[in-house]
Amino acid sequence: MSALGRKRGASPFLNVLLATSAIAMVVSAGTASAQASAGPASPEPEATALTEIVVTGSRIRSTGFTAPTPTQALGQADLERNAEPNVFTTIAQLPSLQGSTGATTGTFSTSSGSQGLSSFSLRGLGTIRTLTLLDGQRVVPANITGVPDISLFPQLLVQRVDVVTGGASASYGSDAVGGVVNFITDKHFEGFKANVSAGQTTYGDDKQVVLQLAAGKAFLNDRLHVQVSGEYDDEDGVPAGGFGEDAPGSRDWYTTATLVNRGVTNDGSPQYLYREHAQAYQYTKYGLISAGPLQGTAFDQAGNPFQFQYGSNGVPSKAANGAVVGCYSSGGFCVGGDLSGNVGIGTSLQSEIKRMNSYGRVAYDIDDNNEIYGTLNIARVESSNQPNPGGATTGLTMQCSNPYLPASVVAACAANNITSFTFGTSNALLPNNIAVHPTRTQYRGVIGADGKFAAFGSDWHYDAYYTHGENTTNIHVNNIMLTPRYRAAIQATLVNGQIVCSDPVARANGCAPINVFGGQRPSDAALKYIEPENGPHQHSVQKQDVASINFSGEPIQGWAGPVAVALGGEYRREAYHVQGDPYGDGSAASPYSTDYPADPLLNKAGNNWYAGNYHSGAGKYSVKEAYLEVNLPLVNSDAAGKANLNAAGRWTDYSTSGTVYTWKVGGTWDTPVDGVRLRAVTSRDVRAPNLSELFAAPVTTTIPNFTIPTSTTPPPGQPSGPGALLVLQNVVGNANLKPEIAKNT
Structure with missing residues (x-):
């Protein structure tokens, strides 16, 4: 019996009180009868034979082989000890995985659709440069950047997790620049497990209920092995506390911070600075006249005008010509005066999520050395996240004749002989923050065979499989402006x-x-x-097909031990298609046209939403690969210790970018000094462009508050001095991209 606690950044005592008892039962046939009767004395144990092990850092299967690539293994006991509802949370605590993105992690992005996605980032190189495997096999990505969702793996059946913190492209192919995370399942589990837990934080939020079940049994004289598992996870998350710096859930330790770019790289000081309470000076919570003779006229919640106190790093500094000087140059962020809080943010501290997944595996032993198997994984994740408030808007031209304008401001317009002015607001008047709701449904099936056979005077191991996976994602955004x-x-x-x-x-x-x-x-x-009820919408389907065959053996006896060889080939096909709503996509023909009626005010080319302008597109590519890996024992004696040389090479041919080669050379030396081992490895690794980078439809995004530090001629409607304006950035896929090349040592 074991209890599952929750680590929620709150009082452990309260978490234990709020957690329900958890059940962890393993029922194994024959155990009860063995305990009931002592039986005859056991015979003397036979001498233990060296067993062959599979190391994720290498494709080699050999007795006593240690891969030169750094590898860390987490066993089932380690995972159960942390008692987290998502195995990702436990593994992401490793130093090499800092910066990984969890399912409940808040995000400032409206358009990425990454909410509710658990993905690893090894050595800080990003999720797209970390290869995640399930039983040594690729998994269909959860989005078009090629990143799988770890939370959909069969967590109760995970026996071990290998984390390779080094380049492994020569062994496993593209994306293994930062390394590999390989989940190994218990393929012969027998019995029953159940974990049930519930809890909430000491702040009374993020209520959570988790139910996990797993069962396994052998049939037909232990030749047919069946394992199944299922999970349900419902988390309320921690929504935004309000607008701007309001603390989520009354957390008094919460504060906002901005990583500001000074725009200076040659003065010996850091280019980027971490600053709390920084705010862009082009808008305020309830509106600010940002240029012209009335510059600095701000409005309070009731709509009353007042003179805004500009602050530049704590000292008010608005020049006579209207330029706001002394701020951090890039983005126009300032601290001081009335610029004392970032009113342009208000994101969820943790996303709301509902996760359901099921897994099944059936294997049949043809004989003692060979099996055929099939697996099926069906999962669904629904999440909700508030990336930001209503949407800050700057550079608006407002008319002095606007009937909502206070009489004193109308009079000031007349006194200064102007009919309009430049205005900015963070739109705190909008009652609800932007909310993004992605829903992912995933299907993945595998059929395969593995075992061993005799050839060339030695035993050879093999595994061959074909997998097909599909991931369907629907993203809907609420409370967002057209x-x-x-x-x-x-x-x-x-x-x-x-x-x-x-x-x-x-x-x-x-x-x-x-x-x-x-x-x-x-x-x-x-x-x-x-903010129409039908906001930005995207429907995407991603498909992955993989066929792979691998062999490993020890065909040659060397002077210091058997020479081990691994070789194999793989074919992979990735494809996707995506459909956006007509307002964002601009498509004349759309399956969603009835939900988005024509409006002569809207741009027929799309990009009408404040954010979340999803565009339609499609693309596919295929890749053929072959690899060879050799482990050569160099020394094996009491006097010199034990040393081996490990080398691997891979040929890869992409349908989009052609041929690329990767390699790895390394070695280990178990010195004669007890407990001292030396290891070295160098490799050439690659990351191929993903579907998004190759085929993504054009998307126009804005870079708000972009500052030109040296500008002396202001943009239209802006004060002289450093210029601040909105920049439109066009992002589009490029089918001519080549793979990234990395060197790991």
């Missing part, structure tokens, strides 16, 4: 004594006006107009 409608709604005028939208075309298509001078909540009609 930018053209928002810009129409904030431009108001009086018609027959009624405040209406200025643009008659917008009025004819349902436009309702919004008062952006202050924090007045928009009317229901206005909210429905600028």
